[in-house]
Amino acid sequence: MANETHALNERAQLLLKTLVERYIADGQPVGSRALSKFSGLDLSPASIRNVMADLEDMGFITSPHTSAGRIPTPRGYRFFVDTLLTVKPLDRVEINQLEGQLQVENTQKLVASASHVLSEITRFAGVVVTPRRSAGFRHIEFLRLAEKRLLLILVTAEGDVQNRIIQTEKAYTPSELIEAANMLNQNFAGCTFEEIRRRIQSELKQLREDMSQLMAAALAAGDQAVSDSAEDVVISGEINLLGINDLSSNMSKLRDLFNLFEHRATLLQLLDVSSRAQGVQIFIGGEAGLTPLDECSVVTAPYEVDGKIVGTVGVIGPTRMAYERVIPIVDITAKLLSSALTQR
Amino acid sequence: MANETHALNERAQLLLKTLVERYIADGQPVGSRALSKFSGLDLSPASIRNVMADLEDMGFITSPHTSAGRIPTPRGYRFFVDTLLTVKPLDRVEINQLEGQLQVENTQKLVASASHVLSEITRFAGVVVTPRRSAGFRHIEFLRLAEKRLLLILVTAEGDVQNRIIQTEKAYTPSELIEAANMLNQNFAGCTFEEIRRRIQSELKQLREDMSQLMAAALAAGDQAVSDSAEDVVISGEINLLGINDLSSNMSKLRDLFNLFEHRATLLQLLDVSSRAQGVQIFIGGEAGLTPLDECSVVTAPYEVDGKIVGTVGVIGPTRMAYERVIPIVDITAKLLSSALTQR
DNA sequence: TGCCAGCACTCTCTGCGTCAGAGCGCCAAT
DNA sequence: ATTGGCGCTCTGACGCAGAGAGTGCTGGCA
Incomplete structure (x- = not known):
């Protein structure tokens, strides 16, 4: 008895499990009759009702109103995913399919396609935190577009690769441009932009005056590169969430949710948490502390480059989602992303 | 009499104008009493009702049901924007504000920011068709990232600027890379990739074998550049439309609308039409032939580079929108975009 | 001829009451 | 411990009446 208030006996667990599964499957509150049919146990609805009452007392399930069946509470979902859920790993076929849809041309495309693939395959919103990069300088190129217009390419x-068009006051000759690029490439390759800035500052007097605008432009582009390469969140398939009944019923909540999506910083904070731990993490309902996510769950997994975690992939969908399907998908996607990034 | 069935007399026009204005302002069907108050004419509701009946016969207005006021039909809106609407040009201040929000660093950012600004300022969805570009070759660079990994930069x-990472079979020396780049830069600058492909093919035998992989990669990147630079549509602020009551009432229509947004090709077709004409164009309701846009209007204006139309900017919002505000905004944005693009 | 007050009519919207259906809790019997 | 049965409660659908809004029409007036 005292036992039952803390831990669930096997029967209660099985019933909770089937209840959650049924609710996830058809979105209707589950009554004792249905449970008695689907649990596999040979119990009458009346007996089941007793167990359900206990489960309700313990906060795992609740009823929307007196004469409806029960639905899982966040706590119920939590227990379900933590100890009752059986995930089946993906087929080799599915993995290949997933892998085939990642575009490996460059990092941006890779990240964008990962997010897109997640949303396509789960039909929820896919989300990826772009890898954080320490912005060092490798190579620069000035390309003459017109008399006083240059294309600056920064690696x-x-x-x-960063590029920007700059208007110059003076018309540089091709050889001057090459000279400036060489000067930067030879002296500063491998440095951070902060270092470059310091060293240029101190050597400014020796610097030929007509070079200084080019240097300034280069540094500005560098700063841009640094800020561009700050962590960011890529979301795709938000539209899928419009189709989810659980969410689209109350319009104002839906609006809040989409506003959250626009508010990258907040989202980033949430997803960053997940990159502390290894493996798949699940946030159920408001567990993340964000009210717009009340009816949502977030399934995330960190991905890494050379063994170091650099970002997070994930899926945002309704709390009532098929976790056993989504979890391996997110897991594999993180792994695929890791390996694609490590190769480069 | 016969006259009235074709053209509207002044009184009818004024009443239609105030009716549309009032309906745009508060979204409620407008009754004869309200019109008599706001038209400025000193007429009783009863007289106004006669005129309204005529307007209804002519298809300019309709009533949702017997005992509601009248709302404009698409034809009513059309007449309104064509001949009744008085647009007030933007303040200098507003123009500056608009201009300040455009990010001129490079074309992509410019286009993206234009779309974003449109959505922010109108609170509807902003849309920009990216400029079509004939893809010619200007410059290439091979940069050694690791032994058998190169960064290819193509201008x-x-x-x-296009960039992609390529894995090579052979480890190239820096001087080989420079040689290959020089070869391409000197011989093919200004050519289309098609030309380059032909000429390389014909000279393939003379080409040192170890260079061919680099050439192939360069051409592949070129093709990518061509296809990437194909026209595309950038949309932002779709989320704003969630907040519009006219649209968010019937969920399924809203879904269709968002699906349309994902279907770039269809959208492109619509927006391309607008780039045939000069100046602001307005599509009301389903005039564009797209059912998802039934309750929407699209306000577009073409923008140009060096006097040649290269794309379209626009706003997609509910048919019940403040045209007199949106029209100048779209107009000015197109002009600002034109001038920003022409400068570069 | 144009305008208008008045009136009957129609339609929506709201609230109320009813009724069937679903599901629960409790209790007594096994 | 399990279960059949009974009464209770809540939702959702339905129908109905009354209020409110706005129209169309008619007949009178300048």
């Missing part, structure tokens, strides 16, 4: 240590 | 004639 960071991580192989990201 | 098109229009100054767009």
Whole structure:
């Protein structure tokens, strides 16, 4: 007895499990009759009602109103995913399919396609935190577009390419441009932009005056690269959530949710948490502390480059989602992303 | 009499105008009493009812049901925007504000920010068709990332920068890379990729074998650049439309609308039409032939580079929108975009 | 001829009451 | 411990009446 208030006996667990499964499957509150049919146990609805009452007391399930069946509470979902859920790993076929849809041309495309694939395959919103990169300098190029217009191409240590068009006051000759680029490439390759800034500052007097605008532009582009490469969140398939009945019923909540999506910083904070732990993490309902996510769950997994965690992939969907399907998908996607990034 | 069935007399026009204005303002069907108060004419509701009946016969207005006021039909809106609407040009201040929010660093950012600004300022969805560019070759660079990994940087004639990481079979020396780049830069600058492909093919035998992989990669990147630079539609602020009562009432229509947004090709077709004409164009309701846009209007304006139309900007919002505000905004945005693009 | 007050009519919207259906809790019997 | 049975409660659908809004029409007036 005292036992039952803390731990669930096997029967209660089985019933909770089938209840959650049925609710996830058809979204209707589950009554004692249905449970008696589907649990596999040979119990009458009346007996089941007793157990259900206990489960309700313990806070695992609740009824929307007196004469409806029961639905899982967040706590019920939590227990379900933590100890009752049996995930079946993906088929080799599905993995290949997933892998085939990742576009490996460059990091941005890779991240974008990962997010897109997640949303396509789960039909929820896919989300990826872009890898954080320490912005070092590798290579620069000035390309003459017109008399006083240059295209500046900047490659960071991580192989990201930044480009911007700059208007110059003076018309540089091709050889001057090459000279400036060489000067930067030879002296500063491998440095951070902060270092470059310091060293240029101190050597400014020696610097030929007509070079200084080019240097300034280069540094500005560098700063841009740093800020661009700050962590960011890529979301796709938000539209899928419009189709989810659980969410689209109360319009104002839905609006809040989409507003959250626009508010990258908040989202980032949530997803960052998940990158502390290894493996798949699940946030159920408001567990993340964000009210717009009340009826949502977030399934995340960190991905890594060379053994170091650099970002997070995930799926945002209704709390009533098929976890046993979503979890392996997110897991594999993180692994695929890791390996695609490590190769480069 | 016969006159009235074709053209509207002044009184009818004024009443239609105030009716549309009032309906746009508060979204409620407008009754004869309200019209008599707000029209400025000194007429009793009863007289106004006669005119309204005529307007209804002519198809400019309709009533949702017997005892409601009248609302404009698409034809009513059409007449309104064509001949009754008085747009007030934007303040200098507003223009500056608009201009300040455009990010001119490079074409992609410019287009994205234009779309974003439109959505922010109108609180509807902003949409921009990216400029079509003939993809010519300008410059290429091979950068060694690791032994058998190169970063390929490709600059098109229009100054767009493509980059991709390639794995090579052979470990190239820096001087080989420079040689390959030089070879391409000197011989093919200004050519289309099609030309390059032909000429390389014909000279393939003379080409040192170890260079061919680099050439192939360069051409592949070029093709990518061509296809990437194909026209595309950038949408932002779709979420704003969630908040519009006219649209969010019937969920399924809203879904259709968002599906349309995902279906770039269809949207492109619609927006391309608008780039045939000069100046602001307005599509009301389903005039564009797309059912998901039934309750929407699209306000567009083409923008140009060096006097040649290269794309379209626009706003998608509910048919019940404040046209007199949206029209100048779209107009000015197109002009700002034109001038920003022409400068580069 | 144009305008308008008045009136009957129609339609929506709201609230109320009823009724069937679903499901529960409790209790007594096994 | 399990279970059949009974009464209770709540929802959702339905129908109905009354209020409110706005129209169309008619007949009178300048």
